Amino acid sequence: MDQVDFNAPHSMGTTIIGVTYNGGVVLGADSRTSTGVYVANRASDKITKLTDNVYVCRSGSAADSQVVSDYVRYFLHQHTRIQLGQPATVKVAANLVRLLAYNNKNNLQTGLIVGGWDKYEGGQIYGVPLGGTIVQQPFAIGGSGSSYLYGFFDQAWKEGMTQDEAEELVKKAVSLAIARDGASGGVVRTVIINSEGVTRNFYPGDQLPIWHDELESHNSLLDILGAPEPMNI
Amino acid sequence: MSRGSGGGYDRHITIFSPEGRLFQVEYAFKAVKSAGNTSIGVRGKDSVCVVTQKKVPDKLLDQTSVTHLFPITKYLGLLATGITADARTLVQQARNEAAEYRFRYGYEMPVDVLSKWIADKSQVYTQHASMRPLGVVSMVLGIDDEYGPQLYKCDPAGHYFGHKAASAGLKDQEAINFLEKRMKNDPSFTYAETVQTAISALQSVLQEDFKATEIEVGVVQMDNPEFRVLSTEEVDEHLTSISERD
Numbered sequence: 001m002d003q004v005d006f007n008a009p010h011s012m013g014t015t016i017i018g019v020t021y022n023g024g025v026v027l028g029a030d031s032r033t034s035t036g037v038y039v040a041n042r043a044s045d046k047i048t049k050l051t052d053n054v055y056v057c058r059s060g061s062a063a064d065s066q067v068v069s070d071y072v073r074y075f076l077h078q079h080t081r082i083q084l085g086q087p088a089t090v091k092v093a094a095n096l097v098r099l100l101a102y103n104n105k106n107n108l109q110t111g112l113i114v115g116g117w118d119k120y121e122g123g124q125i126y127g128v129p130l131g132g133t134i135v136q137q138p139f140a141i142g143g144s145g146s147s148y149l150y151g152f153f154d155q156a157w158k159e160g161m162t163q164d165e166a167e168e169l170v171k172k173a174v175s176l177a178i179a180r181d182g183a184s185g186g187v188v189r190t191v192i193i194n195s196e197g198v199t200r201n202f203y204p205g206d207q208l209p210i211w212h213d214e215l216e217s218h219n220s221l222l223d224i225l226g227a228p229e230p231m232n233i
Numbered sequence: 234m235s236r237g238s239g240g241g242y243d244r245h246i247t248i249f250s251p252e253g254r255l256f257q258v259e260y261a262f263k264a265v266k267s268a269g270n271t272s273i274g275v276r277g278k279d280s281v282c283v284v285t286q287k288k289v290p291d292k293l294l295d296q297t298s299v300t301h302l303f304p305i306t307k308y309l310g311l312l313a314t315g316i317t318a319d320a321r322t323l324v325q326q327a328r329n330e331a332a333e334y335r336f337r338y339g340y341e342m343p344v345d346v347l348s349k350w351i352a353d354k355s356q357v358y359t360q361h362a363s364m365r366p367l368g369v370v371s372m373v374l375g376i377d378d379e380y381g382p383q384l385y386k387c388d389p390a391g392h393y394f395g396h397k398a399a400s401a402g403l404k405d406q407e408a409i410n411f412l413e414k415r416m417k418n419d420p421s422f423t424y425a426e427t428v429q430t431a432i433s434a435l436q437s438v439l440q441e442d443f444k445a446t447e448i449e450v451g452v453v454q455m456d457n458p459e460f461r462v463l464s465t466e467e468v469d470e471h472l473t474s475i476s477e478r479d
Contacts, residue, residue, distance in 0.1 A: 074336035081306065082328045 008035045009061060013183020015145025015174050016046060016057035018115040019157075020138050021166035024123035024194025025115040028170035029057050030145065030178050031186030042186045051076050052198070054093040054116030055191050059143035060130070065110040072096045090116040094126035094134055102132025111142045117193045145177030145184035152176060163192060167201070175208040257366060258359050261389035264368030265315035270301065271402040272314040273434045274372045275412070276384040277427030279455040281374040283312040283384075284431045285402075286439070287449045302451045302462055306331045308341055309375040310451045310460035314401040316368035323369055327351060344375040348385035348393045356391030366390075370401035374451065376458040400434075407438045424454055428463075428471050429478075442476070445469040 010033050017028040033041040046058045048069045056072070058065035075096050080088045094114040101108060114126045127133075127140035139157055141149050156169060167190055174188045188203040210216060250256060272285035285301050303311050303324045311327060313320030330350055334342040351371055358366045366389040373385045386401065387393040398416055400408035411434045422430060428450065436442060445468040453460050463471075 070336065074332060077306075077335070078329065078332045081304065081332070082325065 005036055006038065006040075009063065010035050010040050013145070013181065014046060014059040014143030015149070015177035015181060015184040016059050016111075016113050016142045017146075017149075017170050017173055018057060018113040018125040018127075018140045019161075019166050019170060020115075020123045020125050021161045021163055023163060024117045024192065025125055026163070026166040026170050027055055027057050027113070027115045027191045027193070028167075028174050029143075029189055030174055030184040031189060032184055033062055034183055039185070044186070045189060047189055047191045047200075049073075050093050050114075051080065051088050051116075053087050053118060053193060054090050054114065055193060055198070056093075056097065057113040057115070057142065058110065059112070060110035061108070064108045065112065068097065068100050068108065068110060068112065071100055087118065089118040089120060090114065090124040090126065091118075091121070091136075094124075094128065094136075097126075097128050098132055098134035101128050101130075105130075105132050113140045113142050115193065117195060119195075123194065141173070143177075143184065145174075145181035148177050148180045149173050163194070167192060171203055172209065176211065178208075179211045179214060255359060255390075258390045261366040261368050265370050265389070265401065266403050266405075268315050268317070268368075269403055270314055271404040271408060271435065271438060272301070272312055272370075272372065272400065273408050273412070273431050273438075274312065274374065274384045274386070274396065274399045275416075275422070275427050275431040275434070276382050276397050277422035277424060279382060280422075280424040280427050280452060281376075281382045281384045282428045282431045282450065282452045283310070283372050283374055284428075284435050284448055284450045285312055285314065286435070287447055296446070300449060302449045304460050304462075305347065305373075306335070306341060307459050308453070309344060309347060309373060310453065312372040312374070312451060314370045314372075319367040319369045320371075323351065323367055323371065326354070343377050344373055344383040344385055345377070345395065348373045348387050351387045352391050352393035355387065355389055359389075359391055372399055372401065374453055375460065376453050376455055381455065382453065398430075398434075404438045408434055411437050424452075425471070425474070428452065429475050432468075432471055433475050436475070443472065445472060 013032060013034050015030045019026050027047050029046040031042060031044045032039055033044045048056050048058060050056055050073050056069055076088050076093055097112055097114055111130055112128045114128060117123045124136060125140050126136050141153065152173060170190055171188055178184045188208060190201045192199040270286050274283040287299060289296050289299050301313050305311050305327050309331060311324060327347060331342040331347060355366060358364045371387045375383055377383045384396045384399060385393055386396055386399045398412040415430055445465040450463040450468050451460065452463060
């Protein structure tokens with residue numbers, strides 16, 4: 001059995017999703033950060049704020065995606081505060097992400113989904129996969145878990161959903177990916193961004209639907225049997 | 234010996250006069266007054282308020298583009314008194330510095346750190362022949378994580394101090410006299426009292442009753458630490474309270 005290397009670079013495996021709906025966007029992600037087969041963080045927050053109205057879903061190398069987000073947040077802050085005097089647009093945020101991803105493509109391994117709302121174009125989702133392409137999409141999926149979702153979205157996606165429909169779709173999709181992808185797991189986090197602001201939601205394992213061969217979750221047997229007494233040496 | 238205009242020392246700021254004065258620095262202070270504005274800052278128990286006149290001399294000027302009150306970050310504000318052009322470059326540099334600080338260290342630049350940075354930069358100008366001091370007195374305000382509401386004043390000489398109340402500009406001395414009387418017993422002003430003390434100080438010193446559009450008011454509060462400029466409606470409410478009280 002391989003030794004677990006706790007000092008190996010942390011990867012986020014991951015399932016990340018961003019969808020537009022009639023009024024804004026819903027971003028969703030799982031919460032597993034793995035180092036090899038060890039789960040370094042089972043409750044990570046992969047949906048990161050860039051500005052009040054633009055968030056980014058991170059996948060791939062944890063370090064690379066964090067540092068890209070940090071730089072973009074810094075540049076956007078200067079752009080907004082120093083030059084513009086008003087909130088940045090989603091397009092600008094996505095372009096800054098793309099420039100960093102493209103210009104450093106040999107040193108980065110991170111796929112990102114930028115989503116937000118601005119007063120000019122409303123809700124928008126931009127995918128910035130490995131290599132630094134930028135593509136605006138009505139919905140985007142990314143991370144290792146997304147492989148299992150292409151067919152699902154082909155069938156389940158529709159234009160002009162309501163906020164609740166969109167969030168249900170995202171929750172269901174992440175939970176399906178978690179069921180099949182070993183590198184995705186933990187809880188489902190969603191972030192809804194629209195003209196009124198930002199709402200963060202959290203769905204622990206027991207609130208997610210059970211798929212056909214999954215077991216129900218239940219409390220640890222230690223709770224039922226009673227914890228053993230500590231030894232007195 | 235009479236040295237009316239300071240003899241030859243006016244031109245070289247690296248040189249002290251025989252009396253130990255730096256004339257360029259003194260002239261910078263005069264430049265601040267020459268702009269003709271007066272500004273006031275007051276620190277309360279859980280808020281800080283700064284206020285200045287909004288003089289728009291030319292009818293053709295767009296009023297919304299005239300301001301002396303600048304957000305540096307979401308949480309820090311800066312009120313600049315003196316030469317507007319100098320103020321703008323200072324604000325630009327301060328914004329860059331605060332943004333870089335947040336990026337590099339992972340937390341927001343505190344009020345006193347920014348004030349120290351501004352003051353240290355100003356001091357450098359007093360030692361270089363190639364650069365003149367800026368004709369600006371800056372009042373920096375914000376809520377500090379540990380110390381609560383903070384008001385700092387930085388001047389062209391490179392001084393910076395924290396203040397319970399401060400003034401700058403043409404009628405700064407009269408303003409200080411008024412504020413000293415008002416704050417004699419070390420009062421703990423509420424948010425409303427803080428704002429109204431600042432505004433009434435300005436009104437008393439300039440001996441005129443303002444309309445809401447003639448002054449700019451900036452605040453930070455413990456329960457809303459983001460720096461914000463009050464709207465005309467909010468300023469009006471405070472002006473009404475002041476006149477009802479009197």
